[in-house]
Amino acid sequence: MESPTLQPDRNVPPATVPFxxxxxxxxxxxxxxxxxxxxxxLELAGGRTLGPITVVYETYGxxxxxxxxxxYVCHALTGDSHAAGRYQLDDRKPGxxxxxxxxxxxxxxxxxxxICANVxxxxxxxxxxxxxxxxxxxxxxxxxxxxxxxxxxxxxxELVAHLGIEKLxxxxxxxxxxxxxxxxxxxxxxxxxxxxxxxSAANLSAQGIAxxxxxxxxxxxxxxxxxxxxxxxxxxxxxxxxxxxxxxxNKPGSGPRFGLxxxxxxxxxxxxxxxxxxxKFGRRLQDSxxxxxxxxxETEFQIESYLHYQGKQFVDRFDANSYLYLTxxxxxxxxxxxxxxxxxxxxxxxxxxxxxxxxTDWLFPTSQSREIVSSLLSAGCxxxxxxxxxxxGHDAFLIDIPQLTELVRAFLNE
Amino acid sequence: MESPTLQPDRNVPPATVPFxxxxxxxxxxxxxxxxxxxxxxLELAGGRTLGPITVVYETYGxxxxxxxxxxYVCHALTGDSHAAGRYQLDDRKPGxxxxxxxxxxxxxxxxxxxICANVxxxxxxxxxxxxxxxxxxxxxxxxxxxxxxxxxxxxxxELVAHLGIEKLxxxxxxxxxxxxxxxxxxxxxxxxxxxxxxxSAANLSAQGIAxxxxxxxxxxxxxxxxxxxxxxxxxxxxxxxxxxxxxxxNKPGSGPRFGLxxxxxxxxxxxxxxxxxxxKFGRRLQDSxxxxxxxxxETEFQIESYLHYQGKQFVDRFDANSYLYLTxxxxxxxxxxxxxxxxxxxxxxxxxxxxxxxxTDWLFPTSQSREIVSSLLSAGCxxxxxxxxxxxGHDAFLIDIPQLTELVRAFLNE
Numbered sequence: 091m092e093s094p095t096l097q098p099d100r101n102v103p104p105a106t107v108p109f110x111x112x113x114x115x116x117x118x119x120x121x122x123x124x125x126x127x128x129x130x131x132l133e134l135a136g137g138r139t140l141g142p143i144t145v146v147y148e149t150y151g152x153x154x155x156x157x158x159x160x161x162y163v164c165h166a167l168t169g170d171s172h173a174a175g176r177y178q179l180d181d182r183k184p185g186x187x188x189x190x191x192x193x194x195x196x197x198x199x200x201x202x203x204x205i206c207a208n209v210x211x212x213x214x215x216x217x218x219x220x221x222x223x224x225x226x227x228x229x230x231x232x233x234x235x236x237x238x239x240x241x242x243x244x245x246x247x248e249l250v251a252h253l254g255i256e257k258l259x260x261x262x263x264x265x266x267x268x269x270x271x272x273x274x275x276x277x278x279x280x281x282x283x284x285x286x287x288x289x290s291a292a293n294l295s296a297q298g299i300a301x302x303x304x305x306x307x308x309x310x311x312x313x314x315x316x317x318x319x320x321x322x323x324x325x326x327x328x329x330x331x332x333x334x335x336x337x338x339x340n341k342p343g344s345g346p347r348f349g350l351x352x353x354x355x356x357x358x359x360x361x362x363x364x365x366x367x368x369x370k371f372g373r374r375l376q377d378s379x380x381x382x383x384x385x386x387x388e389t390e391f392q393i394e395s396y397l398h399y400q401g402k403q404f405v406d407r408f409d410a411n412s413y414l415y416l417t418x419x420x421x422x423x424x425x426x427x428x429x430x431x432x433x434x435x436x437x438x439x440x441x442x443x444x445x446x447x448x449x450t451d452w453l454f455p456t457s458q459s460r461e462i463v464s465s466l467l468s469a470g471c472x473x474x475x476x477x478x479x480x481x482x483g484h485d486a487f488l489i490d491i492p493q494l495t496e497l498v499r500a501f502l503n504e
Numbered sequence: 505m506e507s508p509t510l511q512p513d514r515n516v517p518p519a520t521v522p523f524x525x526x527x528x529x530x531x532x533x534x535x536x537x538x539x540x541x542x543x544x545x546l547e548l549a550g551g552r553t554l555g556p557i558t559v560v561y562e563t564y565g566x567x568x569x570x571x572x573x574x575x576y577v578c579h580a581l582t583g584d585s586h587a588a589g590r591y592q593l594d595d596r597k598p599g600x601x602x603x604x605x606x607x608x609x610x611x612x613x614x615x616x617x618x619i620c621a622n623v624x625x626x627x628x629x630x631x632x633x634x635x636x637x638x639x640x641x642x643x644x645x646x647x648x649x650x651x652x653x654x655x656x657x658x659x660x661x662e663l664v665a666h667l668g669i670e671k672l673x674x675x676x677x678x679x680x681x682x683x684x685x686x687x688x689x690x691x692x693x694x695x696x697x698x699x700x701x702x703x704s705a706a707n708l709s710a711q712g713i714a715x716x717x718x719x720x721x722x723x724x725x726x727x728x729x730x731x732x733x734x735x736x737x738x739x740x741x742x743x744x745x746x747x748x749x750x751x752x753x754n755k756p757g758s759g760p761r762f763g764l765x766x767x768x769x770x771x772x773x774x775x776x777x778x779x780x781x782x783x784k785f786g787r788r789l790q791d792s793x794x795x796x797x798x799x800x801x802e803t804e805f806q807i808e809s810y811l812h813y814q815g816k817q818f819v820d821r822f823d824a825n826s827y828l829y830l831t832x833x834x835x836x837x838x839x840x841x842x843x844x845x846x847x848x849x850x851x852x853x854x855x856x857x858x859x860x861x862x863x864t865d866w867l868f869p870t871s872q873s874r875e876i877v878s879s880l881l882s883a884g885c886x887x888x889x890x891x892x893x894x895x896x897g898h899d900a901f902l903i904d905i906p907q908l909t910e911l912v913r914a915f916l917n918e
Contacts, residue, residue: 307769311726415799
């Protein structure tokens with residue numbers, strides 16, 4: 091993960107820089123703003139307050155004078171504000187939705203100003219458990235207040251207001267990001283013109299709760315977790331046999347690396363379809379043509395090696411406490427429960443809504459998308475639904491960009 | 505887990521006791537036999553030898569004089585030899601397939617003598633990693649030789665020969681048990697009259713390997729694992745915050761309880777269908793009507809509490825090292841790879857074969873059962889196939905007994 095210099099955002103919103111197609115035109119900056127300060131902290135759903143809250147965000151494309159061409163992107167569980175472009179020309183990887191954001195892309199930066207902020211509780215700049223608690227001068231750790239998707243959305247909305255935007259031209263998100271879109275429509279039904287919910291649901295299924303629970307347990311079980319107070323531990327200490335990330339203290343990379351990697355490995359299986367990993371890896375071996383008959387060889391099959399790689403990559407960029415808080419927020423999300431019914435939650439929305447699911451997504455199956463669409467239609471709202479063919483399972487909204495582009499472009503142009 | 509006195513099996517096979525319907529008629533005993541002794545050790549697929557090997561088994565019903573009415577049951581990953589009946593009248597639970605074995609049942613003990621043995625590498629009496637290594641006088645631990653499904657089957661076959669049985673009337677197994685049935689048919693094609701393969705496959709899928717890998721990693725990561733040498737540790741030491749099982753040393757219950765429980769929790773999710781846990785637990789809370797907004801409450805949702813319970817129960821009866829060895833054997837199983845092709849592996853079988861899958865089993869999907877049937881049919885073998893409707897996912901073969909009884913009874917009577 092590259093760490094660009096943060097641009098403090100004082101008076102003038104930075105959403106005035108164009109975003110293009112050439113590498114030079116796709117250089118972006120992270121911006122930072124302090125919200126909920128001046129004695130007006132955020133009142134959280136769990137009853138506690140939090141403030142000030144630093145929010146880190148990026149923009150792609152130019153906000154027009156009427157401030158009515160903004161599309162807000164809500165990222166998924168382990169995403170961040172870096173949705174497109176590069177910080178420097180030689181960055182190895184661009185933002186996570188780079189193919190989807192740009193001139194003529196699904197989110198067309200010639201027409202729209204696309205905004206993406208790291209979520210509350212995250213670990214890429216926005217206030218979260220690894221941030222310094224002003225009351226103690228130390229990282230919050232597990233003293234960070236419990237947070238919900240509703241709280242995350244309130245912070246997003248405050249950022250949008252800060253940028254001078256009254257009504258969003260578009261609001262889009264996949265998975266946990268889609269939950270934020272739904273929650274946003276329920277909180278302020280008239281604040282969005284077009285909403286797009288991808289590979290998501292109005293609540294997390296029992297199976298989803300189960301997988302989150304075992305992931306968290308992997309973190310709790312790691313002796314380096316130390317009840318969440320691991321930030322002052324030198325990561326070069328090579329915890330649990332992992333190689334050091336070389337990152338500085340109080341940054342993602344320290345702490346329960348082994349447990350967090352295992353949590354990621356478990357979750358990663360659920361993001362892929364059975365058919366895609368069968369095709370991509372099958373039973374092929376990683377480093378040999380022959381079986382080793384060695385119990386302790388942990389990366390003998392390619393699928394094992396792949397999962398280990400994913401786990402290691404993840405712990406270099408993500409904070410274990412953030413993983414705990416955000417998966418729990420996901421577990422808690424239940425739009426029907428918090429509003430009486432799903433219809434009640436959504437019936438006041440004036441947005442046009444597009445809901446899309448993926449054929450091989452077994453974590454957020456199509457039935458859950460249909461439930462959202464049914465509620466919208468029964469309330470007389472505008473709702474379009476599409477089940478997209480894809481081999482990539484839940485991750486398809488991050489991978490299968492061409493068909494998503496076609497769908498979203500048609501929806502926004504309609 | 506009740507621990508009955510073992511009945512050493514010297515000369516006379518014990519398969520002469522009837523098995524009935526009343527509680528008194530369903531009292532069973534575990535028997536023990538030593539095989540591969542006298543300098544004739546088992547040659548394992550991995551190249552090492554092992555012997556003597558203790559095999560613990562049970563029988564239900566009487567073997568006839570011709571010894572041609574035996575049905576051999578191959579248990580699944582975490583099963584054992586206790587397939588039916590009780591050791592004592594007041595045992596809390598009967599054997600794991602109790603409803604399926606008895607007079608007039610799917611496996612009819614009025615007609616057949618049903619035999620079930622704990623697998624090689626297991627932890628319920630048959631020689632495994634927790635057994636004493638005669639060379640050192642200490643438990644094998646990770647010095648136990650690598651084993652495969654082929655090795656497991658060779659031990660089963662030796663037991664069958666020891667009991668004086670030349671040809672089995674029936675051979676049946678689900679999941680890893682079904683893999684043993686397939687391997688058995690490949691090893692000795694004429695040794696079985698009727699073979700039944702339930703919820704199984706000719707090899708483990710990439711997704712299956714992935715879930716086994718994360719389960720093993722949970723065990724490796726537990727500091728109490730100690731590279732498999734945990735047998736001499738006092739289990740009352742309350743490892744990883746778990747309550748003690750009170751079991752004696754060198755028995756399941758000591759060692760990496762936290763890691764093994766987590767491995768079981770992960771695996772357990774894969775044994776259930778999405779719809780069954782949605783129906784059974786949904787998003788219901790365990791001990792309250794209201795959300796706690798407490799990050800560290802690990803059993804807030806019923807599904808979480810259920811998984812924790814399953815994990816705790818499991819570590820009281822299973823050995824972590826056995827879990828490592830047996831999941832790895834499962835990963836390695838690939839009948840096509842070891843015989844050139846699936847057809848070559850199965851074409852010499854003279855058995856009538858019944859293959860059944862379950863509609864909601866996503867760990868061993870129907871497509872894998874169809875593959876077996878296609879190979880058998882293309883080789884001109886007798887094969888019947890049935891995809892059974894069930895809500896219970898992979899575990900259906902252990903739960904949905906009435907329809908399985910109907911199917912198996914019809915197949916055996918045909």
